[in-house]
Amino acid sequence: xxxxxxxxLPELIDGYQVKPYRGAYExxxxxxxxxxxxxxxKSTSDTEKLVxxxxxxxxxxxxxxxxxxxxxxxxxxxxxxxxxxxxAIRGLGIKHLKFAPSAVVNIRNPSVxxxxxDGTIERIExxxxxxxxxxxxxxxxxxxxxxxxxHGSRPRAIEAGELNIDVAFIGASASDxxxxxxxxIGPNACGSLGYSFIDERSxxxxxxxxxxxxxxxxxxxxxxxxYVDVVVKVDxxxxxxxxxxxxxxxxxxxxxxxxxxRAADVMAASRRFRDGFSxxxxxxxxxxxxxxxxxxxxxxxxxxxxxxxxxxTASIVEMFQKKLVRVLExxxxxxxxxxxxxxxxxxxxxxxxxxYSNAFTKGALLDKLNFGVLAxxxxxxxxxxxxxxxxxxxxxxxxxxxxxxxxxxDISIVCLPVLRGRTPSITRRVFxxxxxxxxxxxxxxxxxxxLNPRHAHYEELKEDxxxxxxxxxxxxxxxxxxxxxxxxxxxxxxxxxxxxxxxxRDGTVIDVIRQIKR
Amino acid sequence: xxxxxIHLKRTGLYASGxxxxxxxxxxxxxxxxxxxxxxDSVPASEKDAARILVYQMMxxxxxxxxxxxxxxxxxxxxxxxxxxxxxxxxxxDALRIPKVEYAREVQEISRRVAEIEEKxxxxxxxxxxxxxxxxxxxxxxxxxxxxxxxxxxxxxxSAEDLTASMKAQRTKKGLEVFYARNxxxxxxxxxxxxxxxxxxxDINDEEGLREDTALAKNLGFDGKSVIHPRQIDVVNGxxxxxxxxxxxxxxxxxxxxxxxxxGKGAVTLDGSMxxxxxxxxxxxxxxxxxxxxxxxxGMVTIK
Numbered sequence: 001x002x003x004x005x006x007x008x009l010p011e012l013i014d015g016y017q018v019k020p021y022r023g024a025y026e027x028x029x030x031x032x033x034x035x036x037x038x039x040x041x042k043s044t045s046d047t048e049k050l051v052x053x054x055x056x057x058x059x060x061x062x063x064x065x066x067x068x069x070x071x072x073x074x075x076x077x078x079x080x081x082x083x084x085x086x087x088a089i090r091g092l093g094i095k096h097l098k099f100a101p102s103a104v105v106n107i108r109n110p111s112v113x114x115x116x117x118d119g120t121i122e123r124i125e126x127x128x129x130x131x132x133x134x135x136x137x138x139x140x141x142x143x144x145x146x147x148x149x150x151h152g153s154r155p156r157a158i159e160a161g162e163l164n165i166d167v168a169f170i171g172a173s174a175s176d177x178x179x180x181x182x183x184x185i186g187p188n189a190c191g192s193l194g195y196s197f198i199d200e201r202s203x204x205x206x207x208x209x210x211x212x213x214x215x216x217x218x219x220x221x222x223x224x225x226x227y228v229d230v231v232v233k234v235d236x237x238x239x240x241x242x243x244x245x246x247x248x249x250x251x252x253x254x255x256x257x258x259x260x261x262r263a264a265d266v267m268a269a270s271r272r273f274r275d276g277f278s279x280x281x282x283x284x285x286x287x288x289x290x291x292x293x294x295x296x297x298x299x300x301x302x303x304x305x306x307x308x309x310x311x312x313t314a315s316i317v318e319m320f321q322k323k324l325v326r327v328l329e330x331x332x333x334x335x336x337x338x339x340x341x342x343x344x345x346x347x348x349x350x351x352x353x354x355x356y357s358n359a360f361t362k363g364a365l366l367d368k369l370n371f372g373v374l375a376x377x378x379x380x381x382x383x384x385x386x387x388x389x390x391x392x393x394x395x396x397x398x399x400x401x402x403x404x405x406x407x408x409x410d411i412s413i414v415c416l417p418v419l420r421g422r423t424p425s426i427t428r429r430v431f432x433x434x435x436x437x438x439x440x441x442x443x444x445x446x447x448x449x450x451l452n453p454r455h456a457h458y459e460e461l462k463e464d465x466x467x468x469x470x471x472x473x474x475x476x477x478x479x480x481x482x483x484x485x486x487x488x489x490x491x492x493x494x495x496x497x498x499x500x501x502x503x504x505r506d507g508t509v510i511d512v513i514r515q516i517k518r
Numbered sequence: 519x520x521x522x523x524i525h526l527k528r529t530g531l532y533a534s535g536x537x538x539x540x541x542x543x544x545x546x547x548x549x550x551x552x553x554x555x556x557x558d559s560v561p562a563s564e565k566d567a568a569r570i571l572v573y574q575m576m577x578x579x580x581x582x583x584x585x586x587x588x589x590x591x592x593x594x595x596x597x598x599x600x601x602x603x604x605x606x607x608x609x610x611d612a613l614r615i616p617k618v619e620y621a622r623e624v625q626e627i628s629r630r631v632a633e634i635e636e637k638x639x640x641x642x643x644x645x646x647x648x649x650x651x652x653x654x655x656x657x658x659x660x661x662x663x664x665x666x667x668x669x670x671x672x673x674x675x676s677a678e679d680l681t682a683s684m685k686a687q688r689t690k691k692g693l694e695v696f697y698a699r700n701x702x703x704x705x706x707x708x709x710x711x712x713x714x715x716x717x718x719x720d721i722n723d724e725e726g727l728r729e730d731t732a733l734a735k736n737l738g739f740d741g742k743s744v745i746h747p748r749q750i751d752v753v754n755g756x757x758x759x760x761x762x763x764x765x766x767x768x769x770x771x772x773x774x775x776x777x778x779x780x781g782k783g784a785v786t787l788d789g790s791m792x793x794x795x796x797x798x799x800x801x802x803x804x805x806x807x808x809x810x811x812x813x814x815x816g817m818v819t820i821k
Contacts, residue, residue, distance in 0.1 A: 252748065254547065254747035254750075255546070255747075257748065258546070258547065258548075258747075418546075419542070446543075446546040447546050469810075469811025469812070469813065484578075484579070485542055
């Protein structure tokens with residue numbers, strides 16, 4: 001069958017019943033109304049939660065073959081929790097688990113791929129799988145297809161009963177012995193633990209893992225003792241250098257700076273750029289530069305924002321400190337400045353990922369977002385966006401919140417160069433469709449800005465930008481320009497076997513990735 | 519000889535002829551003049567490949583909205599003959615000639631260009647010459663060089679080689695090249711050609727770049743070479759006319775137009791006579807404004 005973005009999909013994939021994507025705003029959360037219920041427990045004044053080894057914690061929560069385990073990705077590539085927990089599970093001989101973190105970061109020594117190869121992990125569901133594991137998945141490592149969901153879809157899937165977490169392992173940079181835990185203090189502070197809130201509430205069992213035990217009660221506490229079964233103290237939960245050293249730096253790449261400036265110019269030219277506006281710019285090289293250019297526009301025009309949303313960087317914290325933004329709604333902290341800023345500022349708020357991005361609640365913060373700036377690997381002439389697979393069929397990124405932000409923001413701006421090296425980034429058809437074109441308002445490149453005639457705010461944005469000297473071009477022009485410089489790359493060859501199912505935020509399937517032929 | 523058009527040269531960016539990535543990327547920045555380089559940025563082993571790449575780039579991907587030059591190796595270099603054969607056939611707006619010291623060198627190069635133009639059927643005299651002044655002798659002879667040949671439309675100063683030839687120390691403030699900058703500028707003014715200023719070498723010092731560009735603008739330069747794409751927007755900003763300058767230019771051209779319609783020989787504005795240089799400066803001001811994306815529509819219609 002064919003879905004609404006024209007992708008050919010099987011009806012059934014390894015027991016997975018495919019619901020084809022029908023449109024960005026068509027989906028329903030679940031066949032019946034969702035009721036969330038927290039797990040009841042029984043504790044008394046002499047309840048002891050603190051254990052001295054991961055093995056003991058795993059035994060206490062009763063992990064057995066075939067269960068589902070979860071983690072957050074807030075330690076990024078400095079994560080030492082996932083490797084230690086998986087090694088302990090392997091040591092106990094537990095097999096065939098479903099590994100369902102909020103995202104799979106590229107951890108090494110050990111690599112997650114090793115745990116797939118030895119049978120500890122049998123299935124994976126996440127928002128993205130970077131690094132060695134991602135490439136191995138595309139080459140057919142897993143027996144069962146990986147399910148990739150954007151950030152907003154994960155809490156939806158959990159509440160709809162599509163993803164049932166048996167044990168949530170939550171790394172925390174500080175915790176007390178009763179399970180009140182945070183990412184804001186301690187030697188390995190990672191900032192917001194917003195991705196773990198749904199796990200904390202929904203998992204059958206919750207294990208907090210820390211290397212920094214503090215006196216009871218731990219304040220601030222993002223994770224509450226009422227949900228926590230076991231606390232484990234380990235030597236080290238992360239590598240602070242890789243979690244996010246200092247402030248994420250502004251790029252010096254002149255091409256990226258040019259794209260960033262244009263994206264900020266697009267926002268500043270919009271009629272929605274007025275006092276009290278809101279934005280999400282993200283954490284990539286172009287995003288941080290764009291944030292800085294946006295701040296310049298705001299200062300020049302004397303405009304302040306009501307809130308900034310999503311992953312925070314030092315650049316956004318600096319805007320907050322200059323009173324350019326009133327509130328930072330922080331689902332993730334991308335550098336150590338952002339990670340530690342929350343503890344000192346009540347207006348820098350740690351938010352639940354569901355409040356941030358889940359389309360199927362009574363109100364997501366994304367619904368109030370004026371501008372969203374997004375990165376992409378490829379965009380096609382239908383404005384569909386690929387944020388997963390690279391030009392040679394390698395796994396290059398994750399869905400993150402990209403599809404959510406595009407659908408939620410009034411004006412969604414995708415930033416990318418027209419070519420990378422010898423490969424065009426603006427194509428006739430993206431290899432993997434992750435974000436549907438109908439939700440993309442503008443594509444900003446070094447060669448011009450293409451507005452999407454199918455976007456709900458096209459006429460408004462066109463009228464606003466035509467008053468400026470910004471270079472407006474068609475997406476077809478960009479595609480032809482890119483191909484005229486690089487030629488048309490040979491298509492990536494695949495087998496018929498589906499190795500990844502790419503879900504949209506409503507749980508429908510927007511695309512699948514088939515096994516790459518090497 | 520071809521009629522010269524006004525070409526903005528607020529910024530000139532080099533793209534090495536041996537770097538396809540740089541050549542492609544340079545098309546997208548905001549520099550007025552893009553210089554494909556066959557000289558210093560191309561190692562000896564890559565000279566032939568660079569000629570082919572630059573030629574192909576010019577044939578298939580020449581940017582439509584930029585002034586495009588090719589910097590060839592110097593007249594006395596072993597690469598000059600092959601460079602000029604390829605460069606003229608690529609039909610750029612200009613050749614950028616390094617290390618010019620004497621007017622006779624310019625005349626010799628112009629003659630060689632003319633021969634190739636005639637041989638391949640290009641419009642005679644259309645390819646312009648931009649002479650890089652890179653030595654004390656070039657500075658001393660700048661006046662003759664600037665007026666050596668009708669093809670010469672601009673002179674530039676290259677401070678690194680110049681200071682070496684002067685036995686001077688290169689400093690960020692640039693006092694050691696202050697005289698040379700002025701000498702070349704005055705030579706350009708005397709010959710009626712564009713004067714392009716030295717590069718500011720520290721790409722991480724934006725404040726220093728601003729100071730240096732402000733000085734260049736105040737001295738009278740028409741533009742400045744840049745060493746990195748990040749410098750382009752800053753330099754363009756300084757060489758973009760202010761609203762006051764635009765308004766004056768519009769009034770000048772309006773007065774000229776009214777005088778022409780009335781069949782007047784001499785035209786005045788605010789009690790002063792508008793002569794040809796003032797009219798030319800007004801046209802240049804508006805061309806600079808348009809190139810900077812300033813929309814002049816609705817002010818006064820200017821052809």
